[in-house]
Every structure is written in structure tokens, then in C-alpha cells.
Amino acid sequence: MTKQPGLDGRHRDVDGKIRAKSSNTRVETLRETYGETFAKGHRSDMKLETLLKREGADSLTDYLRKR
Structure with a gap:
């Protein structure tokens, strides 16, 4: 599947849903994406x-x- 605009580095699962971040993702990992x-x-x-x-x-x- 080609990259779709507006997904902010995320991708779609096979069923078409945009994959969410896991709740056990650490803040340091999210800082790589969000600054x-x-x-x-x-x-x-x-x-x-x-x-x-x-x-x-x-x-x-x-x-x-919210921020």
C-alpha cells in the first residue's frame, strides 16, 4: 500500500484502521516523533x-x- 498523506508516520492495518500507539510506549519514544x-x-x-x-x-x- 502506498503512503497516505496525513497519517503522521502511522500506517493502516490490513483492515484499513489506522494503527494507534500502544499504551506501553514510553515518553522518550514519543519525543522522537513529537519533539x-x-x-x-x-x-x-x-x-x-x-x-x-x-x-x-x-x-x-x-x-x-489539549496541550
């Missing part, structure tokens, strides 16, 4: 699920919209 200021003030070894709970966000997309 060094992503989740500023939080430890780099924090998991995404913990970040979302602390920030009151339902998903990575929700977190990005």
Missing part, C-alpha cells in the same frame, strides 16, 4: 498510559489536542 518538549516535566521512562491518566486524556490524540 523534545513533548510531555515536558514528565520522566522520559514514563509509559503513555500513565501520562494519559495523569493528564486526564483518553488517547494520545486527545492529549495532543
Whole structure:
């Protein structure tokens, strides 16, 4: 499948759904995509699920919209 615009480095699964980041992805990994200021003030070894709970966000997309 060719790269589709607007997927921000993500890809589609076989069924066509855009793949979501796993809740065990670490903040340091997300900083590679979203920049060094992503989740500023939080430890780099924090998991995404913990970040979302602390920030009151339902998903990575929700977190990005709120900041």
C-alpha cells in the first residue's frame, strides 16, 4: 500500500484502521516523533498510559489536542 498523506508516520492495518500507539510506549519514544518538549516535566521512562491518566486524556490524540 502506498503512503497516505496525513497519517503522521502511522500506517493502516490490513483492515484499513489506522494503527494507534500502544499504551506501553514510553515518553522518550514519543519525543522522537513529537519533539523534545513533548510531555515536558514528565520522566522520559514514563509509559503513555500513565501520562494519559495523569493528564486526564483518553488517547494520545486527545492529549495532543489539549496541550
